[in-house]
Amino acid sequence: MLFPSSVLSRALSRPIISRPIISRPIISRPLISRCALPLSRPLSSASSLPAPLLDPALLLSRLSSLAPAISSSLRSDGYYTAEPILPPPVIRAMRAQSIALRAEGRFEASYSEAIGPDGAKRRFDKEGVFACEPDGGDYETAPDLLAYMSTVITELPPLLEGCGISGAAFNAKLAVTSPGGSVYPLHVDNPEGVAAGDTRKLTAIVYLNPDRGDGDGGELRLHMPGGATLDLPPEGGRLVLFWSDDVPHEVLPTAVGGEGEEFDRYALTIWLPTDELERLHEPDSKWAGLR
Ligand SMILES: O=C(O)CCC(=O)C(=O)O
Numbered sequence: 001m002l003f004p005s006s007v008l009s010r011a012l013s014r015p016i017i018s019r020p021i022i023s024r025p026i027i028s029r030p031l032i033s034r035c036a037l038p039l040s041r042p043l044s045s046a047s048s049l050p051a052p053l054l055d056p057a058l059l060l061s062r063l064s065s066l067a068p069a070i071s072s073s074l075r076s077d078g079y080y081t082a083e084p085i086l087p088p089p090v091i092r093a094m095r096a097q098s099i100a101l102r103a104e105g106r107f108e109a110s111y112s113e114a115i116g117p118d119g120a121k122r123r124f125d126k127e128g129v130f131a132c133e134p135d136g137g138d139y140e141t142a143p144d145l146l147a148y149m150s151t152v153i154t155e156l157p158p159l160l161e162g163c164g165i166s167g168a169a170f171n172a173k174l175a176v177t178s179p180g181g182s183v184y185p186l187h188v189d190n191p192e193g194v195a196a197g198d199t200r201k202l203t204a205i206v207y208l209n210p211d212r213g214d215g216d217g218g219e220l221r222l223h224m225p226g227g228a229t230l231d232l233p234p235e236g237g238r239l240v241l242f243w244s245d246d247v248p249h250e251v252l253p254t255a256v257g258g259e260g261e262e263f264d265r266y267a268l269t270i271w272l273p274t275d276e277l278e279r280l281h282e283p284d285s286k287w288a289g290l291r
Pocket residue numbers: 027173175184189205219220234249250251267269
């Protein structure tokens with residue numbers, strides 16, 4: 001499928017990388033602005049770019065039709081999920097391109113920071129988790145990942161009326177969780193907010209695991225007010241959105257008895273900020289006691 005020229009020209013005229021939202025690592029490393037090529041190439045060289053399978057116009061129409069439900073579910077429940085947001089061939093292409101980026105050495109061991117009882121931050125490795133921050137320099141290897149990112153970053157914020165989400169900046173992370181029980185410990189993506197220069201408000205994850213089977217683990221567990229939990233299997237094409245500054249979550253062990261690349265759990269996360277800083281860590285939020 002061709003990349004419609006209107007979307008392509010917008011992508012080409014607008015560098016995919018804007019300023020990093022976070023000034024220092026919170027959950028993942030900050031977005032590293034490598035070069036924004038080839039998305040910043042002039043239109044005349046567009047014909048030499050690989051065409052993604054993903055049709056941005058189709059994705060936009062899906063996001064537009066879901067937008068009212070997304071906004072209302074975010075406001076009432078703090079999260080929203082839909083499956084699948086993209087057709088299976090596109091998910092397969094995105095997974096294949098993630099594997100290709102890994103083969104190019106673009107992934108690094110992932111780590112988090114935990115705040116200890118003394119208030120000091122300590123870094124700890126996330127065993128079996130590797131991450132990459134895709135940017136415009138990855139377009140030739142991963143056109144579908146970049147077309148997806150570009151569409152979501154550009155189109156989603158204005159669709160989510162009343163949510164205060166800005167499309168002026170973003171962070172992105174493509175992560176793979178190895179089989180054998182890798183986990184993400186319980187955390188909030190943006191625990192500190194403005195004090196740490198972190199304005200992330202919305203976490204948007206799409207899962208790239210088209211062949212995931214029952215029992216492969218790796219569910220995203222969201223913690224709700226009142227102690228309830230919600231387990232979301234990372235099925236290919238599932239989209240999950242939740243408040244970055246509010247909703248505690250963890251990833252359950254991935255394919256505990258499994259071995260081999262087919263059990264690798266791929267997830268592409270985009271974080272979007274708010275410019276309305278009073279929306280971060282609202283004191284009367286239902287999650288205020290859980291963070
Ligand atoms: O991959 C997932 O389901 C969630 C990952 C996550 O919590 C994070 O990257 O902060």
